[in-house]
Amino acid sequence: MQYRRFGRTEQKLSVFSLGTMRLVQCPESVMEATIAAALDCGINHLETAQAYGNSEVRLGKVLAGSLQNRRDRLTITTKLVPTSNPGDLRAGLERSLDRLQLDRIDNFAFHGINLPEHLELVLGSNLQVMREAQLEGLVEHVGFSTHGSLEVILRAIATDEFDFVNLHYYYFNRRNQEAIARAAERDMGVFIISPADKGGMLYRPPDALKRLCEPLTPLEFGYRFLLANERIHTLSLGASIPSEVLTAVQTLDKSANVEEIARGLEKTCQAQLGGDRCSQCHACLPCPEDINIPEILRLRNLSLAYDMQEYGRYRYNMLENAGHWFPGSKGDKCTDCGECLPRCPEQLSIPDLLQDTHARLNRKPIRRLWE
Numbered sequence: 001m002q003y004r005r006f007g008r009t010e011q012k013l014s015v016f017s018l019g020t021m022r023l024v025q026c027p028e029s030v031m032e033a034t035i036a037a038a039l040d041c042g043i044n045h046l047e048t049a050q051a052y053g054n055s056e057v058r059l060g061k062v063l064a065g066s067l068q069n070r071r072d073r074l075t076i077t078t079k080l081v082p083t084s085n086p087g088d089l090r091a092g093l094e095r096s097l098d099r100l101q102l103d104r105i106d107n108f109a110f111h112g113i114n115l116p117e118h119l120e121l122v123l124g125s126n127l128q129v130m131r132e133a134q135l136e137g138l139v140e141h142v143g144f145s146t147h148g149s150l151e152v153i154l155r156a157i158a159t160d161e162f163d164f165v166n167l168h169y170y171y172f173n174r175r176n177q178e179a180i181a182r183a184a185e186r187d188m189g190v191f192i193i194s195p196a197d198k199g200g201m202l203y204r205p206p207d208a209l210k211r212l213c214e215p216l217t218p219l220e221f222g223y224r225f226l227l228a229n230e231r232i233h234t235l236s237l238g239a240s241i242p243s244e245v246l247t248a249v250q251t252l253d254k255s256a257n258v259e260e261i262a263r264g265l266e267k268t269c270q271a272q273l274g275g276d277r278c279s280q281c282h283a284c285l286p287c288p289e290d291i292n293i294p295e296i297l298r299l300r301n302l303s304l305a306y307d308m309q310e311y312g313r314y315r316y317n318m319l320e321n322a323g324h325w326f327p328g329s330k331g332d333k334c335t336d337c338g339e340c341l342p343r344c345p346e347q348l349s350i351p352d353l354l355q356d357t358h359a360r361l362n363r364k365p366i367r368r369l370w371e
Helices: 030-039 057-064 068-073 086-100 116-135 150-158 177-185 207-213 218-229 242-253 258-276 293-306 309-314 351-360
Strands: 002-007 013-016 018-019 045-047 075-080 103-109 139-145 162-167 189-192 233-236
Touching: 002 139, 002 293, 013 018, 013 258, 018 030, 018 242, 030 242, 057 086, 057 189, 075 086, 086 103, 086 116, 103 116, 103 162, 116 150, 150 162, 150 177, 162 177, 177 189, 207 218, 207 258, 218 233, 218 242, 218 258, 218 351, 233 242, 258 293, 293 351, 309 351
Parallel strands: 018 045, 018 233, 045 075, 075 103, 103 139, 139 162, 162 189, 189 233
Antiparallel strands: 002 013
């Protein structure tokens, strides 16, 4: 296992962290075996959230049971959503401590600073609650997780109030690259959310993507691409069985030219899409119909370039069903108003591409995992 300094927290975290969201669906024995496998491989960071069903309760049982003698070697992160009532946040923190059976949370994250108003809540009163908890020894470090826009993330980082950030960044979605650079300037820890799943469903890749990533698997390439960036400190593993932990950790022993694979992927994308390729500049926004144009065209890019249809359908059909966690309307809501057209540097026929993507990817809506 490799370890990296988690920014100004000074924690030495394993480059893989075990996220426990998927473990809520497992039998208790499987959950315990998966956590044990992670620790045996050298993983020293476990991450959960009060919003993940009974994840805190189940993790607390393991921490008080088989992991009791290993607690001092572990870093535990949990998360709570911002609230308009500071008393509710304090009660939530105490509830997390009780469920986890801990007297201290190493890393507390505000869960889902996705909108400007979430950041305002945190800075207005929520942060003071956590500062008091730090003085009482209940919380060691405070950070935030986000599914929000780059603009919101940069604003949160610029406050210099947070020790770490959990965010989305992958080879197939590099929108938050600037946020990682800004976080590094402020010596913040950087935790990447769900690189295997949100990063492209890389655990179940199409044959076209498999060929392009050789001699690595797409999952190995995804991990290696991220870990080549020293500003990134740890990647979340959403493992639900021990073998998924082992598969990830074995990636560290593989050798391959990640840059060469990336060049091949880029060349293929350009060849397959030609003049219809969206460069993800986001200049097309805002849309008067609140259509998430860049995300929809990103999914179209991936579907056509690498045959990532399954991933495309998975993400596309979360639109209009996940609120601020994955905002925006689907492509069929386009009224052909044309406002986006003069802003697009590639001069894409955006309304036509939106309708094309909808025809390719639209399916029945799906629920989030813990629902």
